[in-house]
Amino acid sequence: MTTQxxxxxxxxxxxxxxxxxxxxxxxxDEFAQPGADDPEILxxxxxxxxxxxxxxxxxxxxxxxxxxDASQAADFRQSFPCAAELIQTLTVxxxxxxxxxxxxxxxxxxxxxxxxxxxxxxxxSLLEPVRRRGEIYRKVL
Amino acid sequence: MxxxxxxxxxxxxxxxxxxVAWSLADxxxxxxxxxxxxxxxxxxxxxxxxxWEARRAGDFALSPNxxxxxxxxxxxxxxxxxxxxxxxxxxxxxxxxxxHFPRLxxxxxxxxxxxxxxxxxxxxxxxxxxxxxENDRMMGVSGLAGDPAYPAGKSPAMPAAPMGRSGRKLxxxxxxxGWHWWPCDLAIATEDYxxxxxxxxxxxxxxxxxxxxxxxxxxxxxxxALRKGVELRTHCRVREVTIDDQGMATGVxxxxxxxxxxxxxxxxxxxxxNGIGTPRLLLNSTSKQFPDGLANSSGLVGKNLMFHPYASIxxxxxxxxxxxxxxxxxxxxxxxxxxxxxxxxxxxxxxETSRGLGPVxxxxxxxxxGLVPWxxxxxxxxxxxxxxxTSLYAICEDLPEEHNRVTLDPVLTxxxxxxxxxxxxxxxxxxxxxxxHAIARGTEVMEAAGAKHVETAAPIELAGWHLxxxxxxxMDPARSVVNEWGRAHDVRNLFIVDGSIFVTSGGANxxxxxxxxxxxxxxxxxxxxxxxxx
Ligand SMILES: Cc1cc2nc3c(=O)[nH]c(=O)nc-3n(C[C@H](O)[C@H](O)[C@H](O)COP(=O)(O)OP(=O)(O)OC[C@H]3O[C@@H](n4cnc5c(N)ncnc54)[C@H](O)[C@@H]3O)c2cc1C
Ligand code: SF4
Numbered sequence: 262m263t264t265q266x267x268x269x270x271x272x273x274x275x276x277x278x279x280x281x282x283x284x285x286x287x288x289x290d291e292f293a294q295p296g297a298d299d300p301e302i303l304x305x306x307x308x309x310x311x312x313x314x315x316x317x318x319x320x321x322x323x324x325x326x327x328x329x330d331a332s333q334a335a336d337f338r339q340s341f342p343c344a345a346e347l348i349q350t351l352t353v354x355x356x357x358x359x360x361x362x363x364x365x366x367x368x369x370x371x372x373x374x375x376x377x378x379x380x381x382x383x384x385x386s387l388l389e390p391v392r393r394r395g396e397i398y399r400k401v402l
Numbered sequence: 403m404x405x406x407x408x409x410x411x412x413x414x415x416x417x418x419x420x421x422v423a424w425s426l427a428d429x430x431x432x433x434x435x436x437x438x439x440x441x442x443x444x445x446x447x448x449x450x451x452x453x454w455e456a457r458r459a460g461d462f463a464l465s466p467n468x469x470x471x472x473x474x475x476x477x478x479x480x481x482x483x484x485x486x487x488x489x490x491x492x493x494x495x496x497x498x499x500x501x502h503f504p505r506l507x508x509x510x511x512x513x514x515x516x517x518x519x520x521x522x523x524x525x526x527x528x529x530x531x532x533x534x535x536e537n538d539r540m541m542g543v544s545g546l547a548g549d550p551a552y553p554a555g556k557s558p559a560m561p562a563a564p565m566g567r568s569g570r571k572l573x574x575x576x577x578x579x580g581w582h583w584w585p586c587d588l589a590i591a592t593e594d595y596x597x598x599x600x601x602x603x604x605x606x607x608x609x610x611x612x613x614x615x616x617x618x619x620x621x622x623x624x625x626x627a628l629r630k631g632v633e634l635r636t637h638c639r640v641r642e643v644t645i646d647d648q649g650m651a652t653g654v655x656x657x658x659x660x661x662x663x664x665x666x667x668x669x670x671x672x673x674x675x676n677g678i679g680t681p682r683l684l685l686n687s688t689s690k691q692f693p694d695g696l697a698n699s700s701g702l703v704g705k706n707l708m709f710h711p712y713a714s715i716x717x718x719x720x721x722x723x724x725x726x727x728x729x730x731x732x733x734x735x736x737x738x739x740x741x742x743x744x745x746x747x748x749x750x751x752x753x754e755t756s757r758g759l760g761p762v763x764x765x766x767x768x769x770x771x772g773l774v775p776w777x778x779x780x781x782x783x784x785x786x787x788x789x790x791x792t793s794l795y796a797i798c799e800d801l802p803e804e805h806n807r808v809t810l811d812p813v814l815t816x817x818x819x820x821x822x823x824x825x826x827x828x829x830x831x832x833x834x835x836x837x838x839h840a841i842a843r844g845t846e847v848m849e850a851a852g853a854k855h856v857e858t859a860a861p862i863e864l865a866g867w868h869l870x871x872x873x874x875x876x877m878d879p880a881r882s883v884v885n886e887w888g889r890a891h892d893v894r895n896l897f898i899v900d901g902s903i904f905v906t907s908g909g910a911n912x913x914x915x916x917x918x919x920x921x922x923x924x925x926x927x928x929x930x931x932x933x934x935x936x
Pocket of ligand 2: 590600601603604608610611612613614615616728730
């Protein structure tokens with residue numbers, strides 16, 4: 262049994278997307294982080310960007326069958342600024358919620374709610390100079 | 403279909419509608435509120451998932467044009483450098499607001515007398531003081547008493563929210579400059595308060611507070627108002643207010659949750675649909691007596707739109723600050739609030755801090771600034787920004803100008819076919835000077851704080867969150883739409899209580915003042931019940 266992909270991107274478009282997102286955020290050995298073309302992250306990008314397929318098709322078509330390098334990625338960005346920005350936003354949104362990426366960046370792998378976060382207590386002694394200068398509002402008769 | 407008449411029909415369940423409903427409920431009249439959106443469900447708010455930042459660009463986007471949810475109406479704001487943001491549902495804008503809760507200053511109500519610009523308000527700070535206090539109690543305000551930028555007497559019910567590393571850093575920088583600063587008054591529970599759990603620093607207040615710590619009116623006024631017998635009908639969008647031959651409001655035509663047209667009769671109609679929704683509704687309510695829109699004999703309905711132009715000053719630091727952890731707002735400065743003629747503009751502004759960014763916003767902001775590249779350098783440069791950005795926003799007083807206005811768009815309609823609002827807005831010279839001043843002073847603060855890089859912008863485009871002035875109050879029917887207690891000059895049983903009645907904008911976030919004013923109007927109505935229509 263084959264499962265239907267949860268996005269409308271063709272196989273060629275998926276490869277083109279992998280090529281460009283891998284140039285936006287490549288894998289890093291130094292920081293032990295996957296690239297945005299990692300299969301799980303790519304799948305998130307394609308699924309989350311399903312509604313954008315129509316707007317990205319023309320730009321992605323120019324990448325089909327190419328292995329990109331940094332300068333070709335820069336050309337793409339210049340030739341298709343709107344599509345490049347959409348892909349950039351989508352890539353970043355999906356990349357920075359990947360558990361491996363969050364761990365590498367020392368971000369707790371969880372949603373903010375319900376645990377929340379801790380903040381340090383206030384130190385109001387800093388307000389001494391403000392208090393010393395006194396009232397600053399304009400009096401109205 | 404016609405429904406049984408109600409005594410009071412309130413349109414809009416946002417900040418002002420909720421306050422008025424709660425206050426008028428004391429009268430035991432039959433009160434009904436019609437709201438075009440639904441009741442928000444905190445369990446589905448963005449911070450319940452790891453995709454919380456992405457949802458800020460989707461179903462929790464600030465602009466209705468971006469969200470495009472069934473309860474939203476489109477707004478043509480192409481002819482404005484500042485775009486409208488709002489929330490259409492029970493709670494109104496307070497569901498998404500940052501809950502910064504400063505009051506306007508006493509001087510704000512006397513701008514003509516003091517500075518020779520715009521008009522004085524027909525009410526003053528002193529008159530509103532008891533209503534400020536009542537509203538603070540209902541909304542649950544945290545803060546620190548003793549702010550020298552205000553008259554004595556403000557005493558927040560709960561301790562101030564944490565300033566955090568970013569607030570401390572900027573506080574010290576304001577000290578170095580010799581300028582005022584103070585912890586923000588916030589409508590955020592820092593202790594368990596009136597059934598609300600305390601803030602746990604989720605840091606996503608403008609995407610809705612999943613914890614329920616933020617004082618949005620669906621959690622503050624509405625539960626009490628409903629207990630007191632007010633009826634709230636959701637998913638009901640009002641198309642127009644109807645009138646009889648005597649020029650008295652008879653009720654409203656609305657579309658119910660199934661899209662069916664209904665008529666609801668009412669003895670009194672109260673509009674609480676905000677500074678864009680109210681002029682839109684009035685302009686859509688035409689009749690023989692009011693061919694140019696209801697209550698518009700002055701021609702001022704929709705005119706004098708004020709937004710508060712915002713400047714942003716963002717600093718990048720070497721040391722780690724708060725990231726998104728903690729309420730957005732921590733401290734403010736009102737050093738430049740009151741007029742000083744040597745500055746080259748009249749009136750002034752508030753600086754408020756905006757704490758920091760989550761990882762997605764960090765990367766996108768860094769890319770936007772050219773500090774985080776595509777390619778191999780991405781990871782190291784991202785780390786250079788992670789938790790290292792904090793911001794100052796300047797909220798500049800916007801003076802009323804008739805050419806800044808809301809009209810009806812000739813083409814655009816909402817899903818019920820009701821003509822949509824069209825915004826025409828330009829920045830005044832005074833605003834431009836003020837924004838430039840704020841950017842220069844804000845940059846000084848950031849540098850004094852040790853920022854290694856400062857980015858500025860003005861006006862911030864997606865910052866049309868304060869919607870004011872489009873049905874202003876005043877004593878003179880030729881120069882205002884409602885009188886000194888919120889009743890339309892032209893229609894004796896029509897009241898307006900939302901941000902559209904502001905005469906001037908002040909230089910601070912408006913909701914505290916807006917709700918105090920709504921409570922004041924409700925109080926006036928209660929005191930005059932026997933002769934409300936005289
Ligand atoms: C992102 C954001 C951040 C903000 N931050 C702050 C802050 O920190 N401090 C501050 O003071 N203010 C802030 N504000 C502004 C604050 O939310 C508003 O000042 C306040 O909500 C306005 O109150 P209102 O009663 O005038 O209108 P709203 O609260 O906007 O309520 C209007 C209601 O009317 C309903 N409505 C409109 N038209 C119709 C119709 N035809 N039929 C039926 N219902 C209708 C709408 O759905 C809405 O629920 C912020 C706003 C936003 C969007
Ligand atoms: S910071 Fe506090 S008020 Fe803001 S969303 Fe989190 S818990 Fe709610």
